[in-house]
Amino acid sequence: MRKPQSVQSLTEFGRTRLSNTFFMRDFLFSEIAAIHGFANIPDDPDLAITVGKRLCEELLEPIQDAFGRIAVRSAYRSPEVNGFGAQQMLAGKTGYNCASNQKNFAGHIWDVRDEDDCMGATACVVVPAFWDRFQQPGDWRKLAWWIHDTLPYSDLEFYPKYFAFNITWHERPTRRISSFVEPKGVLTKPGMDNHGGSHQEEWAAIFD
Template identity: 55%
Template sequence: MRAINTFAALDKFGRIRLSKNFFMRDFMYSEISNFYGESNIPDDPKKAEEAGRHLCEELLEPLNATFGRIAVRSAYRSPKINKLGNEKKHNCASNEKNYAHHIWDYNDENGLGATACIVIPWFMDKYKDGADWRSLAYWIHDHLPYSELEFFDGQGMCSFNLSWHEKPKKVITSWLEPRTLLKGENRTGIFAEWYEGFPALRTSV
């Protein structure tokens, strides 16, 4: 796909269906973009689409099928929007650190990747009732081919960054305690006691 230079091209890009339940438009909303009046449009639409498809098909669709609707809080950021968020201290890492993360259309040193910050309402309610964030982290570790997870309290929402990468790191960190939960752990199926009562993995609804 060519660079997006017209409204018609942007409208068409937003209508791209990345997976059964997700469209590109679902991931392009940005408070930073809206507040500062700057557009959030990828430099390389084709690469953003490719990374987004992997994120949706391999990670978000199974979560959506298993736990019900998930809410996307922040996902794709163009280099311009991410740089602005970093400069304004809006919890955005530098562009170089966000390549193959929130900046889907630029590879990092290891290849292609994409990140979305999401909330799972099913778990949010349990978290407010005292559930440990690690139970969800371990469920994802044991069931999904994620690359990185980063958890936040998020005013009681238990929001988290979920990352797909073509060379997954298998790292789980948090702004809660412990700050690092797992690092490079590839074994799965070993944390089942943490998520007793969770639904079984579903891949479609």
């Protein structure tokens, strides 16, 4: 598939169904693109569709099945959009929370493979039903451990507002969880004593 260059072709691309309830259009909105006039469109639509389907089918749909509707806060970014955001962030401007393009290949930049030639895709999401029930310090770990025990994620990174989190599908998953919410830092990663086994005691209260 060629990169969409017209309203009609972009409309058809946005109508691409990635999973039971998600379509490509759900992942294309960007505040940076909207304010600065960028077209947030993949150069390689086929790769974006391939990884988007894995992200939706293997991660987002199961979360939605368990907790109800999830809200997508940020997802696909073109290299142009992400690169501009990264530059603004380095300049100290607020609201531009983008790592470098190199770090976001096979992450927020769905349509470019990473330096190891691997595919991946990231979305930042909110689970409203979880936030409505669990807002105490450290409660985000309940959701993190449930995802860790249940789903084939690669990376999770949690944020303070609504306990939003980046969730990544990657063909070589790292299985790492970190947070900017207290307690900040790395919750688990391979090699840590808490990485293996069941953590049901940490998340069982979610379903009480």
